[in-house]
Amino acid sequence: MYSMVRKSVFLPAILLGLAATMAVNAAIVPFDETFDPPGVSVGDLNGQNGWDALHTVVQTNDVHGGEQAASLTNAQAYARQTFDGAATNEVWTDLWIKPAFGNATNPPPGSTFAFYVASDGHVVAYDSGTQTQLTATVVADNWVRFTVHSDYASKTWDLYLNNSRIAADLGFIDETVSGYTSFGILGADVNASVDDISIDTSSPLPTTTTTTVPATTTTTTTAATPRELPFYEPFESLTVGDLDGQNGWQAVDAVVQTNVVYEGEKAGGLTAAQSRMARGFDDGRTNVWTDIRIRPVFSTGEGGETNTPPAGATFAFYVTTNGYVVAYDGTNRTQLVHDAVSEGEWLRFTVHSDYTAKTWDLYLNARSIASDLGFFDDTVAGYGEFGVQDSGGGAYIDNVRIQEEKTIVSSVSFMSPAAEGEESAAVIRATVLLNESATGEVRVDHFLAGGTALPGVDFTNYASGTLVFDPGETSNSFTFTLLDDGTTNEFDKTILFGLRNFVNSDPGQYTNFTYTIISGVDTSAWYRLPFYEPFETIPVGDLDGKRGWEALNAVVQTNVVYKGMKSSELSTLTNNLSHTFIGDHGSVWTDMRVRPVFGRPASPPADSTFAFYVSTNGYVQAYDGRSVKDLKSSMRRLTEGRWVRFTVYSDYAEKKWDLFVNSVRAATDLDFCNTTATGYSEFGMQAAGVTNGYLKAYLDDVNITLSRPRDLPEMMLIIR
Numbered sequence: 150m151y152s153m154v155r156k157s158v159f160l161p162a163i164l165l166g167l168a169a170t171m172a173v174n175a176a177i178v179p180f181d182e183t184f185d186p187p188g189v190s191v192g193d194l195n196g197q198n199g200w201d202a203l204h205t206v207v208q209t210n211d212v213h214g215g216e217q218a219a220s221l222t223n224a225q226a227y228a229r230q231t232f233d234g235a236a237t238n239e240v241w242t243d244l245w246i247k248p249a250f251g252n253a254t255n256p257p258p259g260s261t262f263a264f265y266v267a268s269d270g271h272v273v274a275y276d277s278g279t280q281t282q283l284t285a286t287v288v289a290d291n292w293v294r295f296t297v298h299s300d301y302a303s304k305t306w307d308l309y310l311n312n313s314r315i316a317a318d319l320g321f322i323d324e325t326v327s328g329y330t331s332f333g334i335l336g337a338d339v340n341a342s343v344d345d346i347s348i349d350t351s352s353p354l355p356t357t358t359t360t361t362v363p364a365t366t367t368t369t370t371t372a373a374t375p376r377e378l379p380f381y382e383p384f385e386s387l388t389v390g391d392l393d394g395q396n397g398w399q400a401v402d403a404v405v406q407t408n409v410v411y412e413g414e415k416a417g418g419l420t421a422a423q424s425r426m427a428r429g430f431d432d433g434r435t436n437v438w439t440d441i442r443i444r445p446v447f448s449t450g451e452g453g454e455t456n457t458p459p460a461g462a463t464f465a466f467y468v469t470t471n472g473y474v475v476a477y478d479g480t481n482r483t484q485l486v487h488d489a490v491s492e493g494e495w496l497r498f499t500v501h502s503d504y505t506a507k508t509w510d511l512y513l514n515a516r517s518i519a520s521d522l523g524f525f526d527d528t529v530a531g532y533g534e535f536g537v538q539d540s541g542g543g544a545y546i547d548n549v550r551i552q553e554e555k556t557i558v559s560s561v562s563f564m565s566p567a568a569e570g571e572e573s574a575a576v577i578r579a580t581v582l583l584n585e586s587a588t589g590e591v592r593v594d595h596f597l598a599g600g601t602a603l604p605g606v607d608f609t610n611y612a613s614g615t616l617v618f619d620p621g622e623t624s625n626s627f628t629f630t631l632l633d634d635g636t637t638n639e640f641d642k643t644i645l646f647g648l649r650n651f652v653n654s655d656p657g658q659y660t661n662f663t664y665t666i667i668s669g670v671d672t673s674a675w676y677r678l679p680f681y682e683p684f685e686t687i688p689v690g691d692l693d694g695k696r697g698w699e700a701l702n703a704v705v706q707t708n709v710v711y712k713g714m715k716s717s718e719l720s721t722l723t724n725n726l727s728h729t730f731i732g733d734h735g736s737v738w739t740d741m742r743v744r745p746v747f748g749r750p751a752s753p754p755a756d757s758t759f760a761f762y763v764s765t766n767g768y769v770q771a772y773d774g775r776s777v778k779d780l781k782s783s784m785r786r787l788t789e790g791r792w793v794r795f796t797v798y799s800d801y802a803e804k805k806w807d808l809f810v811n812s813v814r815a816a817t818d819l820d821f822c823n824t825t826a827t828g829y830s831e832f833g834m835q836a837a838g839v840t841n842g843y844l845k846a847y848l849d850d851v852n853i854t855l856s857r858p859r860d861l862p863e864m865m866l867i868i869r
Contacts (some may be wrong), residue, residue, distance in 0.1 A: 159814055175181035175199075178236040178329060179194070179337055179349040185215040195221050195229060202337060203227040203596075211357070213245040213292045213341050218344035220250075223642050226336025228343070233508040234328035236350055242297040243353040244334060247509040249337035252288060259331075260322045262306040264296055274308055277320035283308075284460065288423065291401050292344075292402035294394075296354060301328055311399035312354050313340060313429050338852055358430055377432045378532070379552035384415040392426055393416060400426040409549035411442040417440025417545075426537055426546070435504035438555055440497070443537070444545040447472065447492045459536075462525045464509040466493075472708065473847065479523035485511070487518045488658065489708050495547075497655075501555075504531055515560035515655040516584060561588040561618075562657025567688040569641075569665040572633040579646060581616055583623040591618040591654045595627055599643055602666055607632055607642050615650075631666060641686050642666045663688060672697070676730050678737065678829065682851040684715040692717055692726060700726040711742040711792050716849035719836035726848070731840050732830030735801035738834060740858050744847040746836050747789045754833075757822040759806040761789055771808055774820040780808070784815040792849075796861055801828055829853070 164194065176199050182189075184207055191209060194202040204226035205219055212218040219228060248266045254261035264274040270286040287293060296309035304324045308316040334343060347353055382396065384405055392704060393400040403417060404426030410416040416427060432806060447470045458465035458477060466476040472489030475482050490496055490513075499512035511519040532706055537546055566582040583591060597604070597614040604611070611629035629644070634737065644664045648656070662774040665688045674696035682696065684705050692700040702724035703717055710716040715724060745763045753760035753772060761771040767786040772779045787793055787810075796809035804821040836846035 153569035175231045175330075177233050178240060179347070180230070180232070180537055181348075182230070182346040183215050184217045184219050184344060186217070189217065189219060191680075196459050200228055200230055202218050202226075209339075211247065213247075213342075213344035213365055213433065218342050219383055220339055220340050220342045221334060221336035224336055227333060229331060229333035231331050232329055232348075235332040237301050237328040238350070239301070240299050240329045240348065240350060241352055242299065242346075242348050243294070244296075245292050245294050245344045247290065247292050247342040247343035248287060249339045250287075251337045251339075251654075252642065256322060256331075257324065258325065261301075261326050262308075262319070263322060264295075264308060272308075272310065274316050274319055275322050276316075277324075279320055281316070281319070283315050286459075289403065292342075298352070299329065301326070312394060312397065313399060317782075330621045348363075372504040378430060378434050378437065380428070380549070381551075381552075382549040382714050383413055384417055384547060385413050389415065396428075398426055398428050400424075400834060402522075403722060404547075407546045409444065409676040409704065411545075416545050416547035419537065419544045419588065422538045422539070427519040427534055428536070428549075429534045430532055430551075431433075432488075433533065434553055435531050436502075436553055436554055437502050438537060438550075439500040439502065440550040440582050441499075442495050442497055442547045442549075444493065444495050444537055446544045447785050458525050460526065461529060461533075463504075463532075464502055464522070465520065465525055466498075468496075474511070474513060475519060476519050476522055477525050478519075483519070483522070485518045487516070489706075491708065495545075502532065504529065514658070515657050516562075522838075534540055559591055559592045559653070560584045560655040561591065561616075561651055562664040563646075563648070563659040565690070567663045567665065567690050569667055569688050570631065571667045572631060575673065576610075576628050576630050577664060578628050579664070580624060580626045581648065582625075582657075583618055584657060585616065586621045586623050587653060588620055590620065591652055592650075592652040593648050593654065594650040597646055598661060600643040600645040600663070602642035602644045607646060607666055629664075639654065641668055643764070647718060658817070674859075675728075678730055678734050679854040680728070680851075681853075682728075683713055684717055684849065685713050687715065689715065697723070698726055698728050700724075709744065711847075711849035712746075713849075716847050719834070720843055720845040725833060725835040727831055727833035729831045730824075730829055732828030734829050734855060735827070736855065737801075737829040738857055739797040739799070739800050740850075740852040740854070740861070741791050741796075741848060742794055742850045744790065744792050745787075746846045747787075750835060753822055754824065756826065756831075757833075758799055758801075758826045759819070760827075764791075769808070769810055769815060771816050771819055772822050773816075775822055778816065778819065780815045781809070782809045784813065792847075796858065797859070799829065801826060809861060824865075 165321055182198065189197050189207050191207050191480070194200050194205045196205050197207070204222045205228045206222060208216050208220050209217050211220065250266050250268050250270060264272060266287045267273050267282065270288070272283045272285045272287060273280050273795050274283055284624070294311050298307040302308065305318045306321065307314055309316065310839065314576060331346060332371055374510055387395045387405045389407060391400070392398050392403040392405050395405065402421040403419050403426040406418045407415055409418065412757065419426065445468045447468050447645065458504045464477065466474055468474055472491060474485045474487065476485055488785060495512050499515070501510040503509065508521045509524065510517065510521065535549070535551060536553040537544070560583070564582050564583055570577065581593065581595070592615055594613065594615050597611065602608055609630050609632055614627065616625040639708070646662045648660045687695045687705045689705050689707060692698050692703045692705050696698065703719045703726040705715050706718045709718065719726065747763050747765045747767065749764060750762050759772065761769055765769050768779060768781040770779055794811050796812070798807040800806065804824045806821065807817050807818070808816040834848055
């Protein structure tokens with residue numbers, strides 16, 4: 150996603166406007182050429198419909214519109230149309246081209262305008278007799294629209310790419326030319342195709358003015374009207390199909406469609422890798438809010454994204470495969486801190502860009518996740534363009550609103566997504582917050598959404614209702630009362646509350662709140678073997694203190710699990726989790742599912758008995774005593790991001806341990822790190838290698854037993 154002042158472009162070999170000796174059958178302006186039958190037939194273009202051509206053919210394989218287009222097949226190719234020269238004031242030359250890239254020779258004598266696409270993708274235009282590289286760039290193998298405005302009175306010309314001007318007031322190459330007498334295209338070393346040529350004395354460019362009124366968007370087309378803010382695009386008034394050219398949008402592989410929408414009946418869709426859509430603005434506003442609904446495609450390759458913004462971008466951000474937003478602070482990528490989002494859901498992104506301070510702020514679903522980020526290009530003076538580009542295809546966008554007035558309204562959220570307490574607790578208060586005070590009244594309904602606890606049996610004194618926030622208020626609450634049934638060793642029970650019917654506000658970060666009633670439990674069982682932890686009965690949130698776990702930067706979450714609904718996540722560079730046991734067992738099996746981070750951690754703690762990690766090459770490194778042993782020869786390479794089953798057998802009499810990876814024995818009779826240990830007293834894990842800020846480790850289904858897991862085979866044959 151980007152906002153920028155510069156415009157993007159593309160081109161063919163070389164396009165020329167030139168003078169010529171008038172032919173007897175010279176064409177007149179206006180002139181249109183679609184290369185379609187019956188006027189033109191497949192084959193050599195020369196002599197058809199007045200064309201003088203060499204190595205240029207009419208074909209049906211690569212067309213922009215209709216059935217046929219022309220292709221210039223080599224560097225000697227050209228196609229030229231002669232006119233009567235009667236157009237002596239302003240002439241507009243409009244055409245679609247799939248350009249060839251390369252460095253052109255000088256245009257022929259008598260040319261008025263000429264331009265081409267260089268081998269690096271930049272458009273190069275002739276200003277008088279001088280080649281000038283423009284900031285606009287072109288993507289190969291795409292049809293693009295070029296429009297030239299030539300003024301024979303001032304001897305100047307302007308160049309447009311996909312309806313956006315990319316050069317103005319360039320000088321004629323030959324200033325002696327007094328009228329439009331010839332149009333021509335020269336070939337390049339590889340095929341260049343051209344289609345839908347229109348030459349006229351009036352502008353073919355649509356200019357749109359968008360006026361927004363409550364629940365209505367009206368789009369009118371006028372001549373030479375600047376593209377100004379405010380701008381609102383719900384896509385409802387656009388035609389299903391190619392987005393390019395509609396309501397001022399420039400687009401490649403972007404469509405208006407009806408299958409996936411945020412609201413209404415239509416939305417924009419990006420359909421292919423490297424697809425993009427952009428909308429330019431001419432009034433250079435300097436304090437702008439950009440508000441959009443988008444269903445993004447998550448970027449692939451955790452830690453290895455190459456989503457570099459285009460030159461001239463002010464703000465840019467994307468979502469990684471982990472569900473976290475990465476934003477550009479200046480030219481540096483920064484992963485932001487927020488709850489992970491899920492692919493396939495609609496998200497609201499809001500950007501406030503300040504062109505005086507050269508900073509921007511980012512909101513996700515009306516909640517601030519970054520502020521005072523530096524512009525990617527701090528030379529930009531005003532808001533010139535909004536764009537979205539897609540690296541994989543399949544993203545959707547809806548309800549684009551760009552204006553100077555602040556678009557963020559207050560959002561309502563529970564203070565936290567979860568809490569817990571024992572049955573003996575009495576009145577419980579659930580707090581609901583506004584992210585910022587509102588100038589008017591805000592209302593939201595709370596209701597019982599589910600859970601395993603029964604009203605009247607496990608809790609009472611709750612009724613659904615409406616919370617009202619008066620102007621200036623940011624906190625409100627409702628209560629309920631827990632009931633103690635006097636039983637012990639029963640399962641924990643949950644109460645799920647929800648928020649809905651938001652008035653003068655948006656849904657905030659937590660619209661659901663789960664309260665877990667911790668039943669009377671014999672906690673001493675947590676510290677005896679056998680021990681099984683699926684994390685299912687632990688509330689979402691901080692793992693520390695739950696069921697005997699000690700943890701730092703480890704949480705229970707629902708986004709990434711091996712089985713069931715929950716697992717534990719270790720994030721940030723400093724983290725660990727551990728669980729202690731009464732160390733009276735000398736022969737123990739530790740079985741678990743891990744989605745590890747690849748990398749080398751620090752040495753294991755001094756009192757460790759066994760320790761291992763997965764190196765960056767995907768193979769396990771196990772500690773044999775205090776030395777590291779590479780298990781590459783006895784296991785298959787692991788893939789980062791996939792769950793792995795690790796099983797350890799530890800023998801405290803022999804001071805030895807064995808390791809199984811995905812049920813296959815990878816190492817046997819390794820020495821304990823600490824040979825003084827007499828029994829299994831603690832299990833621990835820490836995530837290492839999180840040096841790029843993207844990766845997290847996950848743990849699930851921990852089973853510590855006194856007997857070999859029944860589904861662990863005694864022997865397995867590995868066929869490599």
